[in-house]
Amino acid sequence: MTSGVIRRSVTAWAAVAFATFGTAAWGNPEPNQLNMTKGVSEWSPYALHMVGLWVCVAIGILVFGAMFIAMFRFRKSRGAVAEKWTHSTKLEIVWTVVPVIILIVLARLATGGLTSFADTTGSEMTIKVTGYQWKWRYDYVDYKGKAVEQVGFVSRLEESSDRTRQLKSNLDPEKIKVDGYNTYLLDVDKPLVVPIHTKIRFVIVGGDVIHSWWVPALGWKMDAIPGIANAAWTNIKEPGVYRGQCAELCGQDHGFMPIVVKAVPKAEFEQWLATQQEEAKAAKAQQTAQTAPAPANQG
Template identity: 70%
Template sequence: MTTGGIRIKAWAATACALLCGVAWANPKPGQLNMPRGVTEWSERPYLLNNVALGVCVVIGVLVFGAMAIAMVRFRKSRGAVAEKWTHNTTLEIVWTTIPVLILVVLAYLATGGLTTFADTTGSQMTVKVTGYQWKWRYDYVEYRGKAIDKVGFMSRLDAQSDETRQLGSGLDPHAVQVDGENTYLLNVDEPLVVPVGVKIRFVITAGDVIHSWWVPDLGWKIDAIPGIVNAAWATIKTPGVYRGQCAELCGQDHGFMPVVVKAVTRSEFEQWLAQRQARAAPAPAATAPAPAKQG
């Protein structure tokens, strides 16, 4: 292969990585846009993304279209002569006012979205998420007004992906699958189990460096910062398994700390929670035998 061909392939790979990065945490065949999400709130960022994209497309067509027309119709080789005027006050007012109005509308939509997803009042459940190099810890704090004690666990990259990623393993990443879905670097040994139809408050922090907890189908991502507790909420509407990743460069194994949220029905979650609480409960103390009576 020629040097030029190698360069073209390298540039193509780089462009693909940059353009498709948003889909890495939740890959779907042919995915080009962000997912709609499965929560009550996730429609807002999806709408805002599409509105902003539409605005950018319209501006791009107008600006680059005017440039193309100017370069083709008014080029020097066709005898075009540049105008001598210095400015046009009406035009300057128009092209200043329109962008300001567009920015105000986008800022209004974005601010409304930020204030609503950060408002966790009325939550029926609280989960604490803590990022570590390079895993996540989940602690169930409260559910429907009752405190939860000693139900928590570490969530790490699954063993099959971990074995496959090792240099010289010879294993095929495409063979790492769950129910026919390729889950290489996207699966964990123990997912976060939550109920559908319940407003869940997530409190997110970190124990070492800055991480970022991101599940695209929830519609948001939150930085996990040592010494700071950030909060957001989600009410998941549809049962299923939703995958994400750490979205903040946090060290050499940053790419190997996925997030998996398993949403189940409320009855299934309550059964699962009862089992975990029973497992965490201390064993009853043995009863000492009564002393023998003296004759």
């Protein structure tokens, strides 16, 4: 294999790794982050993840510990002689029953988490999320039992990142920052604004191909599939800006459709929502006036 072929192979694999770990998998990165995002919502898989992690660590210590003890303490050079027996019924019962119990406990925890995550009853708010190539549309359906009319918008990659990503733009991605945080390919022109301490139901669909709506801090991701309405919920406890990305390969600009959720106090959200409704009504009235037929001449 020539050096040129090797170099091209390495470059190709590096590009694949960046596409996988540098975009969707790191939609909301933190300095020196090695673990799953803890999450800011009422329901998060972080606790279950940590239980599974420590169970695996404990099993690894036991298994590899026994293996290394057997390798070094009872090696042939120290005069150890192998035992001549076929099996131990007691040991076989132990290493069969204990793993079964562990799996049952983990399965019960996982099932409880999934049923809680899927239960959208009692939601105070509904937002419809539609994935398009390559942007998201958000429509506010209802809030506190009242229908929300004409509040919806398209959210796409913000302008500076869009210019920088173009071939031969000669622009520096490191210079795109918000409050000192690099937001290259992670920011949008219009974030999704939601209230904290509110159970929000998301109805997620696809407008053309399959997408996947994922904000790591919310603790879940959901596919946006044409013709199928998937549902999930969140109840954000802390105000802030939470970022994510499409997690389903959906076309050439898959890596350029980030998600930004801006969680604010209820009073601030209600003021924002009222402003959006007034602007929508004004825009509709203006459009109606422009399309209305001119009055017929009298006389």
